[in-house]
Amino acid sequence: xxxxxxxxxxxxxxxxxxxxxxxxxxxxxxxxxxxxxxxxxxxxxxxxxxxxxxxxxxxxxxxxxxxxxxxxxxxxxxxxxxxxxxxxxxxxxxxxxxxxxxxxxxxxxxxxxxxxxxxxxxxxxxxxxxxxxxxxxxxxxxxxxxxxxxxxxxx
DNA sequence: GCCAACGTTGGC
DNA sequence: GCCAACGTTGGC
Numbered sequence: 001x002x003x004x005x006x007x008x009x010x011x012x013x014x015x016x017x018x019x020x021x022x023x024x025x026x027x028x029x030x031x032x033x034x035x036x037x038x039x040x041x042x043x044x045x046x047x048x049x050x051x052x053x054x055x056x057x058x059x060x061x062x063x064x065x066x067x068x069x070x071x072x073x074x075x076x077x078x079x080x081x082x083x084x085x086x087x088x089x090x091x092x093x094x095x096x097x098x099x100x101x102x103x104x105x106x107x108x109x110x111x112x113x114x115x116x117x118x119x120x121x122x123x124x125x126x127x128x129x130x131x132x133x134x135x136x137x138x139x140x141x142x143x144x145x146x147x148x149x150x151x152x153x154x155x
Numbered sequence: 156g157c158c159a160a161c162g163t164t165g166g167c
Numbered sequence: 168g169c170c171a172a173c174g175t176t177g178g179c
Contacts, residue, residue: 007165033174056165114166132172134164 003140004050015052015063018104029075029099030085036137041072041098061113070101108152122147
């Protein structure tokens with residue numbers, strides 16, 4: 001079982017959207033970056049756990065915990081002409097983009113702020129803290145996972 | 156295959 | 168709104 005950190009802009013899709021979704025479950029779709037596509041398709045497995053990270057917002061940080069509750073499947077928005085994620089060059093017989101389903105496990109009382117992550121000596125290796133990191137999904141080590149949970153439950 | 160121009164991300 | 172950093176595009 002592996003750990004991940006998945007970014008989303010709360011204005012577009014935040015942890016509260018997931019909390020209100022049927023069965024607190026939604027498809028993590030709209031990924032249009034090949035490196036992240038490859039993670040979704042090849043590395044992220046049913047039963048993996050992931051932090052829900054809020055980006056591009058007043059208080060960026062880790063807002064809660066999700067579980068991956070499906071295998072990778074084609075991202076349906078690529079075939080939907082009405083979707084902003086529509087990809088007219090992708091064919092149903094050979095989908096280009098993938099998604100997984102995620103289920104909300106825990107919404108933290110307080111978001112673990114980006115600044116707190118930066119301030120933590122144990123999190124120096126966290127990928128999203130690296131300069132220039134732009135991937136919307138990144139792996140998290142078991143030690144990093146524990147450290148972030150500790151910060152979340154300290155307050 | 157190179158690389159300049161352009162687009163996107165995301166914190167501040 | 169700014170800007171650093173990176174990805175993508177497309178002419179050659």
